[in-house]
Amino acid sequence: MNGGAVRVFAVCGGAATPALAALAGLRGHAEGTAVRCLRVGALAAVVQDVPAAQFTADALRTHLSDRATLERYARAHHEVVAAVAAAGPAVPVPLTTLYADEARARAAIARESARFLTVLDRVRGRAEWGVKVFAVGPAPGPDGTPGTPPRSGRAYLDRLRDRQRGREAHRDAVRAAVDRIDATLRATSAAARRLRTHGTDLTGEAQPQVLNAAYLVDADRCDELTRAVAALRADPEFGTLVRIETTGPWAPYSFADETDETDEAEDADRGGVDDDDA
Amino acid sequence: MSGALEPLTACEPIDPCPPRAANLADILERVLDKGIVIAGDIKINLLDIELLTIRLRLFISSVDTAKKAGIDWWESEPALSSRAARDALAEENARLRERLTALEDRSREREEDR
Incomplete structure (x- = not known):
C-alpha cells in the first residue's frame, strides 16, 4: 500500500478488467507507484498509490499553483484517462480526486456506482470530439484609404457609423456561421455541449474563439463528423469568416455528468450566440 | 458490441486539417472540472490554483464543480x-x-x- 493516498483517474465497467492489463506500462504521476485496477462491485477504478505527504491539500495547492507542475499533473492524469478510454468505456474523474486510502476510495466509488453505470452506458462505443471555431480577419469596415482624411465632421461621423455597421454585420455573420456549424455537427452526434470559449490571452492566438464545443460521437460515425467538418471548411461562405479546429478523440470528459444537460456557455455569453435552443 | 472502442483508431483523418494535438488549455479544461465528481478526502479549492496560474475565464466552471464537491x-x-x-x-x-x-x-x- 505504500502508506499512500489513492488517486483515481477513471472508472470502467468491472468486465473491462482484463483489457486494463494494458495499463501496466503507464507511469501515471511520477511520484506514485504503478497504475493499477481497483475492483468495486460491478466497476473497476483505475487508481495509483501516491505518497500521502506530497498529496496533502496544502502540498497540492502549492503544486497546482505552479504552472509547470500543474501541467505535469494534468498531462499525467490525461495520459492515463486517455489510455483507459481507448481500451473500453470509461468515465473520467477530475484531477483532484484523492483518497486517504484504498478503503475510502472504494467506499466513495461504491456510493456513486449508479451514476457511474448510467454514464458508462451512455458513453459506450462513443468518443468525444472537440471543435473550436475562431473568427478570422478583422471585421470589414469601409475604412477609407488611409491617408485621405474625411473632408468634414459629417463625413467623419458617416465613416464611423458605416464602420460600426460593418462590424455588426460581420459579428452577425460569424454568429450565424457558428450556429450552422454547431447544428451540422450536432446532427452527427449522440450529444453535444457548448463549453466556455477561451480568451485570446489563454489561446495565445490573435483570432477570437467564437465556439468551443464537444460532441459525443458514435465510433462508427466519427468519419461522418470529420467529413462534415471538411465540408464546412470547404464552404466558401465560411472561409472568410471562420477557422475550424478539431481535437480528438477524447475520453468522454464533457459527457460524464448525467444530471447536467445544460451548456456551460449559455450563461456565459452575454450577447448570446444562442437563440432558442429547442 | 464488445466493450472496446477499437473502431475509433480506424477512423482516418480524411480531413485536410487533421485533429491537432491537445493543448494545455484543452486538457486543463477537461481534467480539472469535467468527469464525474465524487467527494474526495483531500479538498483543494481550484480557485486558488486558478488565481495564481491561468485566467479566471477557463475556471469559472471549476468553481461550480468545486461547489458540488463541497469545496466552498x-x-x-x-x-x-x-x-x-x-x-x-x-x-x-x-x-x-x-x-x-x-x-x-x-x-x-x-x-x-x-
Missing part, C-alpha cells in the same frame, strides 16, 4: 462572493445596531443618574 470556502470570503458581501453588510448592520442600543442605554442611564 469562498462563499464566506467577502472579496469573492456577492452573497458573502451581503452577509458582511448584514453583520455590520447588526453590530452597529447593537452599539447604538448600547449607547442609547448608556445615555439613558446617565440621564436617570442626574
Whole structure:
C-alpha cells in the first residue's frame, strides 16, 4: 500500500478488467507507484498509490499553483484517462480526486456506482470530439484609404457609423456561421455541449474563439463528423469568416455528468450566440 | 458490441486539417472540472490554483464543480462572493445596531443618574 493516498483517474465497467492489463506500462504521476485496477462491485477504478505527504491539500495547492507542475499533473492524469478510454468505456474523474486510502476510495466509488453505470452506458462505443471555431480577419469596415482624411465632421461621423455597421454585420455573420456549424455537427452526434470559449490571452492566438464545443460521437460515425467538418471548411461562405479546429478523440470528459444537460456557455455569453435552443 | 472502442483508431483523418494535438488549455479544461465528481478526502479549492496560474475565464466552471464537491470556502470570503458581501453588510448592520442600543442605554442611564 505504500502508506499512500489513492488517486483515481477513471472508472470502467468491472468486465473491462482484463483489457486494463494494458495499463501496466503507464507511469501515471511520477511520484506514485504503478497504475493499477481497483475492483468495486460491478466497476473497476483505475487508481495509483501516491505518497500521502506530497498529496496533502496544502502540498497540492502549492503544486497546482505552479504552472509547470500543474501541467505535469494534468498531462499525467490525461495520459492515463486517455489510455483507459481507448481500451473500453470509461468515465473520467477530475484531477483532484484523492483518497486517504484504498478503503475510502472504494467506499466513495461504491456510493456513486449508479451514476457511474448510467454514464458508462451512455458513453459506450462513443468518443468525444472537440471543435473550436475562431473568427478570422478583422471585421470589414469601409475604412477609407488611409491617408485621405474625411473632408468634414459629417463625413467623419458617416465613416464611423458605416464602420460600426460593418462590424455588426460581420459579428452577425460569424454568429450565424457558428450556429450552422454547431447544428451540422450536432446532427452527427449522440450529444453535444457548448463549453466556455477561451480568451485570446489563454489561446495565445490573435483570432477570437467564437465556439468551443464537444460532441459525443458514435465510433462508427466519427468519419461522418470529420467529413462534415471538411465540408464546412470547404464552404466558401465560411472561409472568410471562420477557422475550424478539431481535437480528438477524447475520453468522454464533457459527457460524464448525467444530471447536467445544460451548456456551460449559455450563461456565459452575454450577447448570446444562442437563440432558442429547442 | 464488445466493450472496446477499437473502431475509433480506424477512423482516418480524411480531413485536410487533421485533429491537432491537445493543448494545455484543452486538457486543463477537461481534467480539472469535467468527469464525474465524487467527494474526495483531500479538498483543494481550484480557485486558488486558478488565481495564481491561468485566467479566471477557463475556471469559472471549476468553481461550480468545486461547489458540488463541497469545496466552498469562498462563499464566506467577502472579496469573492456577492452573497458573502451581503452577509458582511448584514453583520455590520447588526453590530452597529447593537452599539447604538448600547449607547442609547448608556445615555439613558446617565440621564436617570442626574
